[in-house]
Amino acid sequence: MVSVYPILSLLVIFALSLLVVRVGSVALRMTGLSPDVASFQATSAFSGAGYTTEEAERVVETPERRTVTKALIRLGSLGLVSTISSLVLSFTDAAGEELPNFVTIVAGVGGLVLLARSDWFNRLVTPVIEWGLRRTTDLDLRDYTRVLGLQREYRVAEVEVDAGDWLADESLADLDLPAEGVLVLGVRRGDTYIGAPRSDTEVRPGDVVVLYGKEDRLRELSDRESGDDRTREYAVADHERDLEVQDELVGEETESERQR
Template sequence: MVAVYSVLALLVVFALALLIIRIGSIALHMTGLSPDVASFQAASAFSGAGFTTDEAEHTVQTPSRRKIVKTLIRLGSLGFLTAIAPLVESFTDEGSTLLTAVAIIAGVCVIILFARSRWLNRLITPVIERALDRTTELTIRDYTRLLGLQSEYQVYEITINEDTWLAEKSLRELNLPAEGVLMLAIKRADGSYVGAPGPETEIQPGDTVVLYGQQHRLQELADRKSDDTQARADAVKDHQNHVEGEEWSSPSFALEQSEH
C-alpha cells in the first residue's frame, strides 16, 4: 500500500521548491542578469550546490541580488528539512517501498513536465513579474557594471549649440558608431524625449543628446566644431585601430593564428 499522505506531502514540497526557484530566477532576471544565469544561480542558491563559482560572486555584487540569494538559501534550507520527514515516513513500511517509490517518481515527473511547460511559463511569468514589481524594488541599478562604466567608457550628455558638429544632422549622416559612440537618447528643447532614436532622427540646436562611448572620445565630440572634418576622420581612424587592437589581442584570434 502506498503511503498516500507522505507522498503527497513530499510532492507538494517539491512543487513549492520549483515555484520558489522560479520566482527567484525571475527576481534575479529583473535586476539585470540574463535568464540563463538567473535560473542557474537561483537553483544553486536554493539547493546550496554550486553557489561558489565566479559567476555566483558576480551575482551578489548588488544589495538587491544579495537579498534575493539570501532568501533563496534560507528557504532552501527550510524546504529540504521539511521534505525529509515525509520521505522517511513513506519508506517505514517495507511492504510498500516499491509502490511508494513508483508513486514518488511518477509524481515528480509530472511536476517537472508542468514546470517546463512553455504555456505554463508564459502564463505565470507575467503574474510573478507584476507581483514582484509591486512589492519590491528590483529594477536594474547596477548601471556602472552593466555598461562597463568603471573603466574608460561613460554615459555623457552634450548640449547642442549651433556651431556644434552634431547640430542639424541626422544620425545616418553622423554615423557615430564609426567613431565607437552610440546615441542612447535625445532630450528635445521643447521637453520631449526620444529614446533609442532611429537613423533619420535629426539633432537640432538646443537638444541634449545622451551618448555612450570612451570618455576621451565623448569629450572631443562635445568640443568639436561643425566644420572640423579632420577631427571626424581622426576619430574614425582611432576607433578602427582600437577595434583591430582588440581583435589581435583576443584569445580566439591568437588561436586562429596558431593553427596556420
C-alpha cells in the same frame, strides 16, 4: 495500498521548492541577469551549492541582487531537504508498499518537473510573478532583457578578435558596425575594459569586443575574415531592409492612432 498523505506532502514541498526557485530566478532576471544565469544562480542559492563563478560574483554586485539571493539562501536553509528525507522514510518503512510508493513519487516528481520546464506554463506564470514582485517589493527591479529585446532575436555577445579577422586592426569608425545594425558596447583588452569606446578606438588582435545586435549577425561577425567585403555589403543591405520594415510598421501604428 499507497501511502497517500506522505506522498502528497512530499510533492507539495517539492512543488513549493520549484516555485521559490522560479520566483528567485525571475527576480534576478529583472535586475539585469540573463535568464540562464538567473536560473542557475537561483537554484545554487536555494540549494546551498555555492558555486563560485564569474556570474556568482555578479549576483552580489548590487543591493537588489544580494537581497534576492539572501532570501533564497534563507528559504533553502529551512530544512526542506531533511523534511523530504523524513517523509520518504516514513512511507518506505511500510511493509509491502515500497514499490507502489516509489512509482508514485517518481511519477509525481516527474510530472512537476515537466510542468516547471514547460514553455507555455512559464509564459503563463512569469508575468504573474513579475506583477507580484513589483506590487510587493520595494526593490528597484528592471527587466533589462525586455528593454534590450533580448527575449527576441537580439543578443549581447563577446567576440574574441584574432589576427586575420575582419574586425582586427581597424578603428571603430572604419568598421562602421552600426551600418550593419550592430552596436559596440565595450572592448576588453587584457585587464582593461573600455566602456562606450570612441570612434577612433582601434580593435586589436586579442581584444574581446562586446557587441549588441541580431544573433545571426553577431555569429557571422565573429567568423568573418579580413577582406570579406561581399559579406559586409550584404549585412549593410540586410540592415537597411530591416529599417524599411520598421519604418512601415511605425507608419502603420501612427496611422492607426490617428484614425482612433
